[in-house]
Amino acid sequence: APEAAVEGERAPRKRRRRRHGRPVEGAEAAVAAPAVAAGNGPVQVPATPMRASGNxxxxxxxxxxxxxxxxxSGD
Structure with a gap:
């Protein structure tokens, strides 16, 4: 790492962005690591509406x- 700082160049950033639901080309390694970490966190559940519109x-x-x-009105 100190050698890279002396040269003034940095490693290219990992692409994590998706285009139309598909990972960007060359981002397979970057996408694989967060998927494992996401399994440890809380599971996101879709919210249920408090009242149905036709109640x-x-x-x-x-x-x-x-x-x-x-x-x-006096009715």
Whole structure:
């Protein structure tokens, strides 16, 4: 490493970027190492929506707004 610093040249950086879901050419070694390390970390699970869009029960604020409108309109 000290010899490279004396010459002023550095090793080329590893390419980790993907293009359209495929690794860039020449990046096989760079992609293999993080894949092993990623197995030790937490698994990412897709989030589930809190409420479905077609839920039959409306929110509290929606029901409150309807009641206020009914009171003001006199129905």
């Amino acid at each position: 039959d029960s409306d929110s509290f604020l929606t029901r409150l707004g309807r009641k206020i409108r009914r009171m003001l």
